[in-house]
Amino acid sequence: MVSRVRRQAAFSIALVAAAVALGLTLRAQSGVQAAVNAAFAKYQNLHEGKNADYIPALAKVNPNLFGIAVVTADGHLYTAGDLKTEVSIQSISKVFTMARVIQDQGPEAIEKRIGVDATGMRFNSIVSVEFAKKSLGGPEINPLVNPGAITATSMVQGKTADEVWAKIIGTHNDFAGRQLSVLQDVYKSESDTNQRNQAIGMLMYAYEYIKSNPAQATDLYTRQCSIGVNAKDLAVMAATLAFGGRNPVTGKQAISEKNVPYVLAVMATAGLYDDSGKWLYHTGLPAKSGVGGGIIAVSPGNFGIAVVSPPLDDAGNSIRAQRAIRDISTALNGNPYAAAGRKATAN
Ligand code: DON
Numbered sequence: 258m259v260s261r262v263r264r265q266a267a268f269s270i271a272l273v274a275a276a277v278a279l280g281l282t283l284r285a286q287s288g289v290q291a292a293v294n295a296a297f298a299k300y301q302n303l304h305e306g307k308n309a310d311y312i313p314a315l316a317k318v319n320p321n322l323f324g325i326a327v328v329t330a331d332g333h334l335y336t337a338g339d340l341k342t343e344v345s346i347q348s349i350s351k352v353f354t355m356a357r358v359i360q361d362q363g364p365e366a367i368e369k370r371i372g373v374d375a376t377g378m379r380f381n382s383i384v385s386v387e388f389a390k391k392s393l394g395g396p397e398i399n400p401l402v403n404p405g406a407i408t409a410t411s412m413v414q415g416k417t418a419d420e421v422w423a424k425i426i427g428t429h430n431d432f433a434g435r436q437l438s439v440l441q442d443v444y445k446s447e448s449d450t451n452q453r454n455q456a457i458g459m460l461m462y463a464y465e466y467i468k469s470n471p472a473q474a475t476d477l478y479t480r481q482c483s484i485g486v487n488a489k490d491l492a493v494m495a496a497t498l499a500f501g502g503r504n505p506v507t508g509k510q511a512i513s514e515k516n517v518p519y520v521l522a523v524m525a526t527a528g529l530y531d532d533s534g535k536w537l538y539h540t541g542l543p544a545k546s547g548v549g550g551g552i553i554a555v556s557p558g559n560f561g562i563a564v565v566s567p568p569l570d571d572a573g574n575s576i577r578a579q580r581a582i583r584d585i586s587t588a589l590n591g592n593p594y595a596a597a598g599r600k601a602t603a604n
């Protein structure tokens with residue numbers, strides 16, 4: 258009799274605990290969704306900025322496209338707006354190709370060959386290469402601007418261009434949790450107009466940063482920039498970086514946990530080009546933009562977020578994406594530098 262009463266009491270306590278936990282989870286979940294909804298409503302009618310047009314296909318993308326997605330540790334997605342329409346990933350791909358090289362060859366491979374300092378110059382600056390060579394005398398570029406990114410692509414190993422491409426697209430697929438494909442109209446448009454990047458590839462070869470065929474590296478780089486992604490794909494990719502390289506939706510380990518901090522560090526210092534400092538000052542979030550209109554940002558251990566909206570500011574960063582991410586992260590205490598409760602623990 259006594260033990261039945263005890264059992265019933267234990268059962269009731271467990272039930273109450275589960276209900277409280279569920280209530281807390283639901284409240285936390287609705288808080289995330291509320292932040293996403295508020296940012297979407299606030300910026301839906303903001304029409305500042307202009308699509309990139311130096312790649313003709315990008316000028317044709319609907320400037321009203323606006324999608325927001327946040328992914329939390331449990332793989333739950335909180336979304337608003339357009340989650341289906343794909344834009345070209347553009348420079349955001351630089352993060353994942355860099356991650357591939359770090360994973361295969363170690364963090365020092367990127368540091369020694371390319372460098373990890375912000376150039377403070379535009380993403381396609383040739384002056385930055387000359388300056389690094391003549392005045393700094395060493396690898397003082399980084400993998401998130403075009404000269405460093407084309408070099409990083411050249412470092413992905415494979416006997417043929419197809420083998421290299423399989424590794425690049427495979428890495429992007431693992432991060433996104435689905436099979437992505439190239440937007441052929443963007444790839445053609447960019448291939449027809451990327452003479453400046455071809456010149457950068459050749460210059461990086463002349464200065465011995467690139468040690469293999471520079472034309473192949475520039476072509477594969479152009480292809481990786483033309484991969485089609487939607488806001489949801491990008492948020493899952495960001496979340497994979499937020500949770501130690503493990504995709505929280507598929508459970509697949511895309512890169513080792515130990516390599517993630519190197520990737521995030523370069524995103525923090527150079528992810529929004531010459532506006533990276535301003536961005537970090539206000540958000541504390543490692544992030545990366547692309548001229549297709551996407552931005553990803555990572556709150557380590559907390560969430561991954563992405564916004565797609567094509568109109569850009571003068572630095573080449575999506576205006577609505579910057580504002581929406583900043584608001585949502587503030588609402589969710591996303592800034593890792595404001596983590597007052599963290600304690601040091603010895604392993
Ligand atoms: O190489 C280029 O110019 C483009 N494929 C990528 C540039 C880019 O996304 C810069 N982003 N803000």
